[in-house]
Amino acid sequence: MKVFELPQILSALDEDAALAAVGAAFRGFATGQAQLTAVGHLGFTDPPGDCHVKGARMAGEEVFVVKLASSFYRNPERGLSSSTGFMAVMSARTGEVLAILHDQGRLTDTRTAMAGVLAARCILRPGSRTLGIVGAGIQARLQADLIGRRLGLDEVLIWARDPSRATALASDIGARAVDLPELCARADLIVTATPSTEPLIGVEMIRSGARIVAVGADSPGKRELDPRILALGHVVVDSPAQCLDHGETGWAVRAGLIEPASLIELGALLTTPRAFGDSDTVVADLTGVAIQDLAIATSVWRRLQAGDAR
Amino acid sequence: MKVFELPQILSALDEDAALAAVGAAFRGFATGQAQLTAVGHLGFTDPPGDCHVKGARMAGEEVFVVKLASSFYRNPERGLSSSTGFMAVMSARTGEVLAILHDQGRLTDTRTAMAGVLAARCILRPGSRTLGIVGAGIQARLQADLIGRRLGLDEVLIWARDPSRATALASDIGARAVDLPELCARADLIVTATPSTEPLIGVEMIRSGARIVAVGADSPGKRELDPRILALGHVVVDSPAQCLDHGETGWAVRAGLIEPASLIELGALLTTPRAFGDSDTVVADLTGVAIQDLAIATSVWRRLQAGDAR
Numbered sequence: 298m299k300v301f302e303l304p305q306i307l308s309a310l311d312e313d314a315a316l317a318a319v320g321a322a323f324r325g326f327a328t329g330q331a332q333l334t335a336v337g338h339l340g341f342t343d344p345p346g347d348c349h350v351k352g353a354r355m356a357g358e359e360v361f362v363v364k365l366a367s368s369f370y371r372n373p374e375r376g377l378s379s380s381t382g383f384m385a386v387m388s389a390r391t392g393e394v395l396a397i398l399h400d401q402g403r404l405t406d407t408r409t410a411m412a413g414v415l416a417a418r419c420i421l422r423p424g425s426r427t428l429g430i431v432g433a434g435i436q437a438r439l440q441a442d443l444i445g446r447r448l449g450l451d452e453v454l455i456w457a458r459d460p461s462r463a464t465a466l467a468s469d470i471g472a473r474a475v476d477l478p479e480l481c482a483r484a485d486l487i488v489t490a491t492p493s494t495e496p497l498i499g500v501e502m503i504r505s506g507a508r509i510v511a512v513g514a515d516s517p518g519k520r521e522l523d524p525r526i527l528a529l530g531h532v533v534v535d536s537p538a539q540c541l542d543h544g545e546t547g548w549a550v551r552a553g554l555i556e557p558a559s560l561i562e563l564g565a566l567l568t569t570p571r572a573f574g575d576s577d578t579v580v581a582d583l584t585g586v587a588i589q590d591l592a593i594a595t596s597v598w599r600r601l602q603a604g605d606a607r
Numbered sequence: 608m609k610v611f612e613l614p615q616i617l618s619a620l621d622e623d624a625a626l627a628a629v630g631a632a633f634r635g636f637a638t639g640q641a642q643l644t645a646v647g648h649l650g651f652t653d654p655p656g657d658c659h660v661k662g663a664r665m666a667g668e669e670v671f672v673v674k675l676a677s678s679f680y681r682n683p684e685r686g687l688s689s690s691t692g693f694m695a696v697m698s699a700r701t702g703e704v705l706a707i708l709h710d711q712g713r714l715t716d717t718r719t720a721m722a723g724v725l726a727a728r729c730i731l732r733p734g735s736r737t738l739g740i741v742g743a744g745i746q747a748r749l750q751a752d753l754i755g756r757r758l759g760l761d762e763v764l765i766w767a768r769d770p771s772r773a774t775a776l777a778s779d780i781g782a783r784a785v786d787l788p789e790l791c792a793r794a795d796l797i798v799t800a801t802p803s804t805e806p807l808i809g810v811e812m813i814r815s816g817a818r819i820v821a822v823g824a825d826s827p828g829k830r831e832l833d834p835r836i837l838a839l840g841h842v843v844v845d846s847p848a849q850c851l852d853h854g855e856t857g858w859a860v861r862a863g864l865i866e867p868a869s870l871i872e873l874g875a876l877l878t879t880p881r882a883f884g885d886s887d888t889v890v891a892d893l894t895g896v897a898i899q900d901l902a903i904a905t906s907v908w909r910r911l912q913a914g915d916a917r
Contacts, residue, residue: 298610298612298709300608300610302608332649334647334648334649335648336645337644337645337646337647337660337661337662337673338644339644339662339663339664339671340642341664344700346699346701348671348673348697348702350644350647350660350662350673351647352647352649352660353649354649354651361658363658363660365673365695365697365704367703368702369700369701372701375701377703381701381702381703381704382702383608383704385675387658387675387677387691389651389656391656391685391687392658392677392678392679392691393677393687394691394693397610397707399608399704
């Protein structure tokens with residue numbers, strides 16, 4: 298069992314390789330090649346925190362991965378990151394623990410942003426150039442960077458509930474802080490990445506042919522979109538089961554606005570691209586699936602094994 | 608994050624301290640102080656294996672524990688132990704990973720045997736001296752050793768489906784291999800520790816006032832006892848929910864032989880001992896609870912922190 302700390306992990310994280318691995322994992326997941334554990338959860342109140350444990354394997358893969366990820370929300374008051382944890386890489390032949398990647402949540406952040414890139418690439422209209430980011434946290438920053446660079450969206454607009462955080466992020470990354478209606482009106486692609494529990498984007502803000510990647514709703518109670526937006530066109534889901542349970546999709550289905558049968562699986566869309574009409578609204582609902590952890594951890598571990606650090 | 612390998616872990620494992628910790632954990636569990644994760648599972652077929660992930664916390668404790676435990680059944684063919692895995696110790700204040708105890712399943716084996724000691728101590732008749740062990744695997748050996756020593760049962764009888772394994776274990780530990788009816792007739796305490804999926808001990812083998820600790824049935828489909836045995840007297844359970852789901856208790860309840868309301872929680876019995884009548888049959892159904900992992904890992908971790916290794 299080898300243990301790798303964050304600097305080693307980051308130096309072995311190859312963006313191209315990891316992005317390809319996450320895409321391949323979604324394709325395998327959509328064709329039933331993946332097996333996921335039930336998600337384990339422990340909740341804490343004093344101080345408030347959550348610990349989630351989840352694992353995944355892919356048929357035929359030589360390793361499998363279990364991730365432990367905690368968020369303790371007052372850690373920043375102590376100068377600590379709120380996210381902590383590790384991914385464990387095990388042999389699928391012997392069960393032996395091959396490696397502990399003590400990534401402190403960074404691989405999760407990255408694989409989440411990579412799902413954003415993959416979804417955005419599937420739904421983006423040709424000629425798009427403006428990216429609208431809703432949120433000013435770590436995930437907003439990562440999505441802005443990764444989607445901006447990988448998909449060539451060279452104008453980035455930011456909105457966040459706290460204007461000072463939006464301005465700070467915008468200034469950091471060469472973007473522009475705007476109000477939310479302007480962002481929705483101008484962005485070719487909107488990425489929502491907040492912990493909101495109320496809709497932020499109303500159906501009236503949405504222009505014809507809007508493309509939205511919704512990343513924030515990753516657990517019950519969270520939501521960022523007016524559910525009527527999902528009824529305007531097509532809905533792409535990273536995991537039908539999870540999106541129905543706690544994604545934006547669940548809110549729209551429970552409100553009787555869309556049918557589960559209409560959902561398009563991201564993995565299927567990656568395998569068989571589909572041309573959406575220019576005036577079609579398309580929402581990609583991303584709740585985060587353990588196969589993403591499997592993919593990124595395996596990608597990093599292979600390079601660590603091979604000594605391919607940057 | 609510190610990583611401890613098996614030799615360090617074993618040298619920091621203090622039997623008295625760990626046994627006390629496991630007992631305290633059962634008492635806390637019975638009074639609702641514990642929180643458990645859903646159990647995560649991944650199954651493998653080629654080669655066959657299982658990986659289980661589970662976690663627990665106890666209110667007010669400064670750490671919590673998540674365990675990953677794999678069993679790959681053909682590992683011995685490669686000269687490897689079938690059991691592998693680790694326990695991770697996290698701060699309940701910040702979520703930070705404090706330690707990885709790479710115990711390769713040994714702490715699980717030990718905490719399981721310790722539950723056997725605790726249950727046996729609660730149900731043993733005064734003056735008992737003969738221990739009957741059903742099974743010849745690691746758990747049979749540990750139960751024989753630990754219960755024999757801790758409860759002063761100086762005569763040990765062994766039966767196993769494979770007589771050569773029973774003889775080998777008996778010879779190793781100064782016990783005597785016997786047939787199963789003789790074991791049941793002579794033992795003051797019977798401990799069943801096999802992976803059987805069919806009843807091994809029939810109700811007709813059981814003498815008046817039998818005391819049985821059933822350890823084998825730890826997942827759906829497993830059983831070692833004729834369910835009518837549970838209807839003869841009292842049933843003690845480590846976890847009502849788990850025992851109803853996949854313990855000996857579940858078989859007896861589903862057959863309409865006993866009522867869930869009649870179950871006695873081990874943690875409650877440890878808090879408030881109860882004198883069973885000499886002719887009462889008492890079965891302790893132990894399925895294994897994540898609070899045992901929490902207790903033993905915490906006990907070992909504290910001693911590792913303090914530098915109290917043997």
